[in-house]
Amino acid sequence: xxxxxxxxxxAGFTEWLAKQECTDCWRTAKDGNEQDKADWLKAxxxxxxxxxxxxSTRYRMPPLEGTERAVAWGVRCRHQILAAxxxxxxxxxxxxxxxxxxxxxAARTITHAGRWIDQRASEPEDLTELLQAATEADRxxxxxxx
Numbered sequence: 001x002x003x004x005x006x007x008x009x010x011a012g013f014t015e016w017l018a019k020q021e022c023t024d025c026w027r028t029a030k031d032g033n034e035q036d037k038a039d040w041l042k043a044x045x046x047x048x049x050x051x052x053x054x055x056s057t058r059y060r061m062p063p064l065e066g067t068e069r070a071v072a073w074g075v076r077c078r079h080q081i082l083a084a085x086x087x088x089x090x091x092x093x094x095x096x097x098x099x100x101x102x103x104x105x106a107a108r109t110i111t112h113a114g115r116w117i118d119q120r121a122s123e124p125e126d127l128t129e130l131l132q133a134a135t136e137a138d139r140x141x142x143x144x145x146x
Contacts, residue, residue, distance in 0.1 A: 064078070066113035075113075109140075
């Protein structure tokens with residue numbers, strides 16, 4: 001596992017660790033009605049997916065790259081990350097509309113679904129730093145066969 005001290009992975013690791021249950025709690029929860037939970041989760045994910053895809057189209061976000069499952073999850077994560085950042089930085093903060101447009105353009109260059117998934121637990125204030133920390137592997141290349 002990658003070290004949780006790497007800035008762009010720390011928030012996700014902390015969130016994951018905080019949600020872990022003890023063995024007895026895990027066994028008790030596992031014995032509950034799994035089908036009801038699965039149906040609810042499936043409906044919730046479908047609703048989030050539709051909302052995220054509509055948002056992506058509205059704001060001209062490029063399609064993401066990855067497996068079918070990763071792309072769907074990445075679209076939801078990207079939407080949630082950018083919506084939270086917009087609220088925190090623009091509506092509640094000091095970021096101007098011009099600065100937000102620059103952030104949006106930088107976000108559009110990140111097309112690797114896994115990058116958005118990895119950052120799903122990040123703080124909105126860290127968005128600019130996280131976009132700058134993205135590597136070339138997170139961005140598309142001009143040569144699709146490279």
